[in-house]
Amino acid sequence: MKLLLSCMDCFKEQGYPSNSFVAVDFIEQGAYSLTCSKGHEIITLLQQMKFEVLYEIGAHAILDGYYREAISSFAASLERFYEFSIKVILKKSCNDQVIEQAWKKIASQYERQMGAFVFLWVNQFQDLPTVLSDKMVQLRNSVIHKGVIPTREESVRYGDEVLRIINALKKELKDQYSTELENVVFQHLLRSHQRVNSNSSPSTMCISTIVSLTNGEVDHDQKTLEEHLKSLSQQREKYKSIL
Ligand SMILES: [Zn+2]
Structure with missing residues (x-):
């Protein structure tokens, strides 16, 4: 299971979200430092608890x-x-x-x-x-x-x-x-940021999970795991070239 990150600096320069993603492993710290293809050094904090x-790791394990x-x-x-x-x-x-x-x-x-x-x-x-x-x-x-x-x-x-x-x-x-x-949640983000040795200002990223605290879909909490597995599988197919 990988996390797909896009560069917020590219977003600011272009004025629209970048289509270019970097796939990284999930890490305990929740803060991800990486350099995008244009050389921007970015730090992304994952909001998910x-x-x-x-x-999500459990769901991907079933697919595998x-x-x-x-x-x-x-x-x-x-x-x-x-x-x-x-x-x-x-x-x-x-x-x-x-x-x-x-x-x-x-x-x-x-x-x-x-x-x-x-x-x-x-x-x-x-x-x-x-x-x-x-x-x-x-x-x-x-x-x-x-x-x-x-x-x-x-x-x-x-x-x-x-x-x-x-x-x-x-x-x-x-x-x-x-x-x-x-x-x-805010404290969790703060703690993640403190774990990174960098002066760059981080961007925050939210991923959609089936147990999400932030998902706004009306029927989101009614979804079954099988339904979620189906959407995860489609997502994996869509990004298979970089996963
Ligand atoms: Zn960039």
């Missing part, structure tokens, strides 16, 4: 026939979405330093993160959050801990359940914590 990128890796990426996406939700909710009443210190206490233990998420959610919404069914938890554990090789159908079913959960919880967060949510 970690859970969005991980979900790596079903174990798909389940592992979808599971990681859901875990990072819980982290994102915890930070958004806490932002309403806590300062960033306290949130970071608290997170460090549970950063390496998923079970603790899950516990924190469930009770924080119940406290805020007076209702249980939607979580993975026992069947999907078993599937995830057998794939990750026992080396089970799932079928394509199982990986799509797992991905669909994660998608449904993220979209449902995301809607509630957007309805009640829109300012805090925007602040967490």
